[in-house]
Amino acid sequence: MQLHNTATGRKDPFEPRDPQRVTMYVCGPTVYSYAHIGNYRPPVVFDVLARLLRRRYPNVVYVRNITDIDDKINAAAAREGVEIGVITSRYAAAFHEGLAALGVAPTDHEPRVTEHIPPIISMIERLIASGHAYAAEGHVLFQVSTYPGYGELSHRDTREMLAGARVEVAPYKKEPGDFVLWKPSTPDLPGWDSPWGRGRPGWHIECSAMAEALLGETIDIHGGGHDLVFPHHENERAQSTCAHGGKVFARFWLHNGFVTMNSEKMAKSVGNVLLVKDLLQHAPGEAIRLGLLTGHYRQPLDWNDETIADARRKLDRLYGALRDAGEVAPSDAKAPAAFIAALEDDLNTPAALAEMFELAKALNKADDAGDKAQLAAQLRDAGSLLGLLQQPPQDWFAQHVGDSGVPAAAEIEALIAERAAAKKAKDFKRADGIRDGLKARGVLIEDSVQGTRWRYVSD
RNA sequence: GGCUCGGUGGCAGAGUGGUUAUGCAGGGGACUGCAAAUCCCCGUACGUCGGUUCAAUUCCGGCCCGAGCCUCCA
Structure with missing residues (x-):
């Protein structure tokens, strides 16, 4: 089997590290609103990969997380005046409905960030202890310059990136490229006690910690949307590699392309979002x-x-x-x-x-x-x-999806019987009239050697 | 500007250094009371300019066009 590895930029022969335990981690959704068609591409694509791997290897452990703590979730909860759990359980349930409708098999694990705070804190502590991270003003930041391999996954030159950084640099950062592992929460925001005060995890550290907790230090395949290559996966790679004494984090990085609408990225800002629940x-x-x-x-x-x-x-x-x-x-x-x-x-x-x-x-x-x-x-x-x-x-x-107007099966069967009688009597005009009538109502009649059959047609 | 990836027949979409993708749509035929479904046949496509080669859509380079990323978007 060959898989395209983003890290090498080519198709490489895939052999699991341990054929008795093949591991795959795919970044899942942040549940703050309904998912659109593009959000479902990774679950479907990696579902196929999981099926293929399971056929070949006896034990495949496939993990796809749910991010259930995030600023956008906080914003949605504040807007509705509810706990974040109301928001996250609503949209996680909707996501699962979509997965079921698209025939996506359940993963072996579906970790949630809020259930993995201790492992996250533990990993941050280890990164601080090993000199890769530092605490400042209630934040903990990963110091990018301590990891020479930074940029290798996304094929970026860090110096150029930092030189071209167009974002205002927070004053507590030692270097502009440093990214947050832990950030403080105000009393009105969800938070957990930590050595650095009450706060919440940054986005990137979640996946590193959950992958470690469920799959170990080195995983075979890490997947996600192409947009996650940088910074998300680059940062994950840096965190995990540094937390594990330099061990390889993911042996293969797989990224799916985007779903576009009329060649444009699907995004709320563009106003071209196609929700799967609507499509269904x-x-x-x-x-x-x-x-x-x-x-x-x-x-x-x-x-x-x-x-x-x-x-x-x-x-x-x-x-x-x-x-x-x-x-x-x-x-x-x-x-x-x-x-x-x-x-x-x-x-x-x-x-x-x-x-x-x-x-x-x-x-x-x-x-x-x-x-x-x-x-x-x-x-x-x-x-x-x-x-x-x-x-x-x-x-x-x-099956007929959604709409109204189509005749029920019983009525169709009755009309087909009527048509059969007309055909037997050589009254083809009447028989064809019934067929045309059904066609106009979205039902197609086919005569076959096994008898007449019918189906609903789309549009 | 940097990085990644593309430009294939009416549409969608694989692939290949010299030979059929595949599906839909379209044309012809078979079958059918007529259709539908099915089967058979068909149209001879690879952005552009150069280069390498006996031979390039397929390799290399320039150009044009398009998509994505460049600090929390699958």
């Missing part, structure tokens, strides 16, 4: 998931109306092949080698999907029952790695 009102979660996997994870993904429509049609074709195979004998055939090879080449999901369409075509052409059984099993197994095609085909075609 119009499209099946499985189609959204496929939409997120149609491009390679490192490429930017431009999201538009066609993305979803396209994904739905693709699923129509794949599920259609499974449906037309009919009842086939169970087979334990696995995904073909070319499909696995595509995924093992830095998670090339577009190439892997192309293999699935080849399987679908072969399945559509197959006559022999044994061949059908095997091809259907292969297609399903391939789907299981991408988190697709796991429901009965009938269910896929019978």
Whole structure:
């Protein structure tokens, strides 16, 4: 297996440090509002990677955190006049609903920052003791100049960066590039007692401490959105490496590209945020998931109306092949080698999907029952790695998302029976009238050798 | 300005030093009462200018265009 490593800037062969325990940490959301489609790209991408790793290694420990203490959370809580727990549990629950809708399997651990304050304090103490951090005016700061490797992950020259720093430098910083590990809380803000007074952790130290607590000092894979490379992951790397006496923190750094809308970054300030909870009102979660996997994870993904429509049609074709195979004998055939090879080449999901369409075509052409059984099993197994095609085909075609107006199944069945009678009586005008009527109401009729079947069509 | 990554057929989107991506849309055909679904065939795409090479969309360089990051945004 090959994975692109941000630290080296190329695809490197991946071998776990310990094949008996493969470790992966992915930065999760800060739960202060509803998550948009871009926020779900890392969970979906790394869900696929986790599935792939689990197939190959007996024990994969996958951690994705939830950041539940943060200035934006504090602001939201203050705005609503509630405890931060009200805010964080609301949006964490919404996030989980989105994950479930997109078929994202649960991680092995989902640590929350507020439940890991002692390990965070402990790590900060160790950084101070080893001379990498210092306390000043209630803050604790990491002294970047004590870590020569700083900048290696993001390929930045620290001196130039510091020279070009455009942010006002806080007076308590020894050097402009130093970043905060702990900051003081005023009485009206959430805080925890610490050796440096009542306060709260900085953002970067959370992930370092939770990764250490759950996965140890060196992890195999660290993932997240491309925007986290700097400063978040650069800082994490500095903290963890220094706290662990120079041991490698993450052996592989993986970063997914952004989701854009009309080639623009999705951001509140731009006003082009597409929330998944809204999207789910119009499209099946499985189609959204496929939409997120149609491009390679490192490429930017431009999201538009066609993305979803396209994904739905693709699923129509794949599920259609499974449906037309009919009842086939169970087979334990696995995904073909070319499909696995595509995924093992830095998670090339577009190439892997192309293999699935080849399987679908072969399945559509197959006559022999044994061949059908095997091809259907292969297609399903391939789907299981991408988190697709796991429901009965009938269910896929019978679902209708959101809106009103579409006829209920019972009514459709009755009209189909009526049409069948008309067809038998050679009254094709009436039969076609029923079909056209249903089509106008969003139901497509198909006659097949197994009888007439129907499905809801989008738009 | 620095760093990272891109510009592929109508759209989406892989890949490759000389040979089919794949899906959708479109054209033709088979099947069908007519459709739909399915199958077969088709259009000969690689930003631009140079260089390397017997041969470049694929390697190298310049240029143009685009996205992201540059202290708390997935």
